[in-house]
Amino acid sequence: MSTIPSAECPDLPEPPYYAVIFSSVRSGDDRGYVAMAARMVTLARAQPGFLGIETVREGQVGITVSYWRDLGSIAAWKAHAEHAIAQRLGHERWYERYEVRVARVERAYSMGK
């Protein structure tokens, strides 16, 4: 649900926080996709509880992980009116299949040179 070209390796607070793992296979029907995906990233960033996003796409396949402060923030974003339209178009047009997993991040560590 994003077009930013690469993972940001966002700096996040200490766990716990929440991740939404969105794994998708695109349908090949891209009408309206790029503009909507960019809009959704902009909009997500403005939501209360949004912490960060990283996304990678390889051909038709993508993984986007967005990070949120709590389940309430995720529920509010899922119910957002504009996002609901995007979800419906995603379902009907842009994706061949997708899976969404909501997960509580319990531990995190990183290496940066």
Added chain:
Amino acid sequence: MSTIPSAECPDLPEPPYYAVIFSSVRSGDDRGYVAMAARMVTLARAQPGFLGIETVREGQVGITVSYWRDLGSIAAWKAHAEHAIAQRLGHERWYERYEVRVARVERAYSMGK
């Protein structure tokens, strides 16, 4: 930590289960990487508690999510002798940076046409 070319959208059991989200930026030093990454996927699949893996790479940036039955399976895999060598080489050679997040998947839903 993988070279399979696309997300598998693995069929997983009902939550709860665990996800390891591995976000990486490669260094450009690929010596030995491809063989090791393929070996690690083969080895991971053989571990007790392994449920599935999906990985996407776009240039130097990648997101790999592996799924596990419980935290014990993840700890055992992290401590596996061959995997420990791969982790050390990853740290020293293959990755410019990476972040690892261990998360408990609480909810999942999918759409497949």
